[in-house]
Amino acid sequence: xxxxxxxxxxxxxxxxxxxxxxxxxxxxxxxxxxxxxxxxxxxxxxxxxxxxxxxxxxxxxxxxxxxxxxxxxxxxxxxxxxxxxxxxxxxxxxxxxxxxxxxxxxxxxxxxxxxxxxxxxxxxxxxxxx
Amino acid sequence: xxxxxxxxxxxxxxxxxxxxxxxxxxxxxxxxxxxxxxxxxxxxxxxxxxxxxxxxxxxxxxxxxxxxxxxxxxxxxxxxxxxxxxxxxxxxxxxxxxxxxxxxxxxxxxxxxxxxxxxxxxxxxxxxxxxxxxxxxxxxxxxxxxxxxxxxxxxxxxxxxxxxxxxxxxxxxxxxxxxxxxxxxxxxxxxxxxxxxxxxxxxxxxxxxxxxxxxxxxxxxxxxxxxxxxx
Numbered sequence: 001x002x003x004x005x006x007x008x009x010x011x012x013x014x015x016x017x018x019x020x021x022x023x024x025x026x027x028x029x030x031x032x033x034x035x036x037x038x039x040x041x042x043x044x045x046x047x048x049x050x051x052x053x054x055x056x057x058x059x060x061x062x063x064x065x066x067x068x069x070x071x072x073x074x075x076x077x078x079x080x081x082x083x084x085x086x087x088x089x090x091x092x093x094x095x096x097x098x099x100x101x102x103x104x105x106x107x108x109x110x111x112x113x114x115x116x117x118x119x120x121x122x123x124x125x126x127x128x129x130x
Numbered sequence: 131x132x133x134x135x136x137x138x139x140x141x142x143x144x145x146x147x148x149x150x151x152x153x154x155x156x157x158x159x160x161x162x163x164x165x166x167x168x169x170x171x172x173x174x175x176x177x178x179x180x181x182x183x184x185x186x187x188x189x190x191x192x193x194x195x196x197x198x199x200x201x202x203x204x205x206x207x208x209x210x211x212x213x214x215x216x217x218x219x220x221x222x223x224x225x226x227x228x229x230x231x232x233x234x235x236x237x238x239x240x241x242x243x244x245x246x247x248x249x250x251x252x253x254x255x256x257x258x259x260x261x262x263x264x265x266x267x268x269x270x271x272x273x274x275x276x277x278x279x280x281x282x283x284x285x286x287x288x289x290x291x292x293x294x295x296x297x298x299x300x301x302x303x304x305x306x307x308x309x310x311x312x313x314x315x316x317x318x319x320x321x322x323x324x325x326x327x328x329x330x331x332x333x334x335x336x337x338x339x340x341x342x343x344x345x346x347x348x349x350x351x352x353x354x355x356x357x358x359x360x361x
Contacts, residue, residue, distance in 0.1 A: 007351030010342045011322060042302045045294070046322040047162055050342065 003044060011046055015054040020063065023074055024085045031076035034064060132194060134159050134278050134309040135180055140189035142175050142333075149175040150333045152189070157278075157309050162300075162323055164341075164352070165313040167330040168360055173313040174211060176330070177282045180311065181208040193278060204234065207276035209267050211283040215255045221266060222251040228270045240273035243303055247295065261292030268296055272303050279304065281312045285320060293319055321352040329359050 003018050005011060022028040034040075037055065041048040055072060058064045062080060064072050075081070100110045133156040142150040150172045157163050167173050178184045179191050182198030193202040215224045221244065229235045244251060247265040249258075258266060268284055284300070285293045293316075301323055304310055314320055321327070321341065329336040336359055341352055348355065 005322060007318070007321060007353060008345060008349055010345045012342060038302075042298060044322075045297050045301060047325055047341075048301065048306065049160070049162075049325050050322075053342075 005044075005046075011050050012054045012057065015040075015044070015046075015051065016057055019054070019058060020084050020088065023063070023081055024088060028074050030074055030078060030081060032074050033070075034072050034074060036071060132159070133157060133192075134161075134194060135311065136192045136195075137176070137179075138190045138192075140176075140179065140186045140191055142172075142179065142184070143187045148333055150179075150186075153330075153333070153335055154189075155328055155335055155338050157311060157326075159309060160306055161325045162304070162310045162312065164317070164320065164324040164327040165311055165330065166315065166317055166327055166352075166356055167313070168315055171330045172333040173330060174282055175333075177208065177210075177280050177311070177313060180278070181206055181280055183208075204232075205277040206280060207232075207271050207274040207278070208280045209271035209282060209284060211286065213255070213263055213267060214270075215266070217256050219255045220251065221249055221253050221255060221258075224255055224266060224270060225251070225273075228273065232274050234275040236273050236275055239303070240269055243269040243273060243299065246299060246302070261288040261295075264288050264292065264296060265299070268299060272299070275305065277308050279308060279310045281310065283313055283315075285314060285316055290319075297323060317356045318351070318353040324352070327352055329356065331359065 003014060005014055019028065019034070023030075028034065035043070037048050037051045041051045044051075055064065059066065059072075062077075063075055063084065065075060066072050097110060100113075105113070135157040137153050137155050140150055140153045141148070153172075153176065165173050165176060175184070179186050180193065180198060182193075182200075182202055191198055193205055196202050198206070215227070219227065225237065225240050225244070228240075229237055247262075247269055249262065249266055249269065255263070255266065264284060268281070271279060271281065281300075285296055288296070297320060300310070300312075312320070312324075324341050326338060326340050327344070328338045344350070344352060344355060
């Protein structure tokens with residue numbers, strides 16, 4: 001694993017997001033074991049208590065689970081992983097819409113622009129696959 | 131839980147020069163704390179008082195509720211900013227020197243750390259580069275099973291590669307039940323390994339803060355805060 005940290009933001013949040021992304025993109029599979037606190041801390045060169053906190057938060061959100069004596073595992077509930085995906089999509093959308101609104105676009109404008117862009121994107125990808 | 135290290139209104143003067151003024155702070159168990167300040171701000175004085183090498187002029191310092199001195203030496207492992215080894219020594223001799231001196235020295239751990247640090251036991255300490263010397267002293271310091279580790283400028287004046295290695299070693303080899311106090315003025319490279327930071331300026335504590343809380347509260351890195359405080 002490698003993360004470019006932004007020291008201006010809480011590190012545990014950055015690791016949380018990183019792990020969530022790894023899960024959503026399938027690099028960390030459902031039910032797969034995740035590294036120990038010690039391993040991840042050494043690998044990322046960060047404070048072990050920060051990693052501990054990250055894992056606690058992920059556990060609280062039921063994204064990882066501890067199996068006593070065995071370590072921590074990614075949840076095997078696909079629905080949970082779907083939920084993370086939706087959550088991340090929601091964040092992206094929110095930022096996008098906020099940015100567009102700042103540029104002065106109305107809701108209708110934004111919807112039209114997105115629809116057009118998606119269609120172009122679809123056309124573009126079908127062309128390139130020809 | 132009992133604090134591992136506690137300073138209460140500690141002042142220190144060297145003759146007429148005041149090095150520390152009314153310094154109070156505490157370090158809990160299992161914490162890695164950064165003691166941050168520019169050169170001459172009083173970092174090493176705090177380290178030496180905590181290590182029991184010099185007395186405070188006023189106020190009280192305590193390691194696990196004991197005044198630093200003979201009694202606390204078994205609990206405290208101190209890495210000074212000056213090398214402790216003698217010029218006749220090889221790396222192996224330095225390790226044996228520590229082993230003979232400290233009952234809590236873990237030779238097995240030392241061997242593992244030397245390996246990790248790419249240090250050769252047969253090498254003369256005088257032929258080591260500055261970075262290699264820092265690695266050796268960190269090895270000696272962390273190979274003791276102490277309650278409190280005091281590292282005075284462990285990454286001062288070493289190149290980025292050696293710095294990385296030293297940070298790796300700290301995270302990899304420190305004992306989770308003990309606490310670390312690390313002084314430095316090179317904040318950026320090391321801020322991610324801290325639980326808390328203490329800012330000291332002209333012998334006074336400016337701030338003690340949990341680093342994640344600091345990032346959350348100010349939206350700034352410790353490095354940026356540091357520059358602001360000392361600008």
